[in-house]
Amino acid sequence: AQSVTQPDIHITVSEGASLELRCNYSYGATPYLFWYVQSPGQGLQLLLKYFSGDTLVQGIKGFEAEFKRSQSSFNLRKPSVHWSDAAEYFCAVGGNTGGFKTIFGAGTRLFVKA
Amino acid sequence: DAGVTQSPTHLIKTRGQQVTLRCSPKSGHDTVSWYQQALGQGPQFIFQYYEEEERQRGNFPDRFSGHQFPNYSSELNVNALLLGDSALYLCASSLRQGLSYNEQFFGPGTRLTVL
Numbered sequence: 001a002q003s004v005t006q007p008d009i010h011i012t013v014s015e016g017a018s019l020e021l022r023c024n025y026s027y028g029a030t031p032y033l034f035w036y037v038q039s040p041g042q043g044l045q046l047l048l049k050y051f052s053g054d055t056l057v058q059g060i061k062g063f064e065a066e067f068k069r070s071q072s073s074f075n076l077r078k079p080s081v082h083w084s085d086a087a088e089y090f091c092a093v094g095g096n097t098g099g100f101k102t103i104f105g106a107g108t109r110l111f112v113k114a
Numbered sequence: 115d116a117g118v119t120q121s122p123t124h125l126i127k128t129r130g131q132q133v134t135l136r137c138s139p140k141s142g143h144d145t146v147s148w149y150q151q152a153l154g155q156g157p158q159f160i161f162q163y164y165e166e167e168e169r170q171r172g173n174f175p176d177r178f179s180g181h182q183f184p185n186y187s188s189e190l191n192v193n194a195l196l197l198g199d200s201a202l203y204l205c206a207s208s209l210r211q212g213l214s215y216n217e218q219f220f221g222p223g224t225r226l227t228v229l
Contacts, residue, residue, distance in 0.1 A: 004156075031214055032217070034146050034217075038221075041225075042222070043202075043204065043220060043221065043222035043223045044157070044204065044220045046220075049217065051217075090156050090157075092156075093214045093216070094218065096214065096215050100145070100162065100170070100208070100210070100215050100216075101147060101157070101159040101162060101170055101172070102147075102149075102157075102159070102206070102218050104149075104156035104157045104158075105156050106155060106156045107154075107155070107156050
């Protein structure tokens with residue numbers, strides 16, 4: 001079955017501290033992986049994506065993610081968190097299995113404390 | 115180049131009513147997918163339209179139906195609304211190229227409240 005697991009429902013970090021959000025996926029074909037951010041009452045904004053090539057991908061707002069096929073993981077990182085990063089983060093997977101739809105995790109809510 | 119647009123932005127309905135949501139895909143895209151995002155959850159796939167036909171469907175009842183027009187725009191219809199249908203409804207468009215997955219581009223969503 002295709003699925004995405006985000007183990008942490010919420011995470012709190014201090015402003016300026018580093019951040020890592022975890023994502024594990026289960027997918028029966030080559031996965032296309034995404035991280036989205038969503039502020040309250042807003043739509044989804046794409047942070048970064050991995051289709052192929054270099055397993056370390058850079059995104060907007062200083063975020064990066066590393067694809068590890070052996071661990072079925074695609075963790076999101078940021079070296080120094082800003083208060084404006086407080087939001088909900090979704091990991092997602094798509095591909096040729098199951099009709100081209102995108103499957104989302106349940107999300108991780110990030111709180112940033114001063 | 116306009117991205118994916120959705121209308122209306124917000125909508126309030128009462129139980130038992132019917133609602134229609136609209137989506138215009140990104141220029142050049144021919145495939146439209148709909149997702150439901152309930153409060154505190156990730157988006158869930160409802161269905162996908164390509165060449166004016168429903169191609170894939172998620173685990174949603176028949177009360178959820180859709181349509182795709184020749185210009186690739188799409189509608190999502192929900193009949194006999196339930197309180198549990200309150201959610202953000204997201205439209206996503208993509209370009210279908212054979213059997214290859216292509217990234218979906220998401221619209222801002224329509225927030226539906228059922229009272």
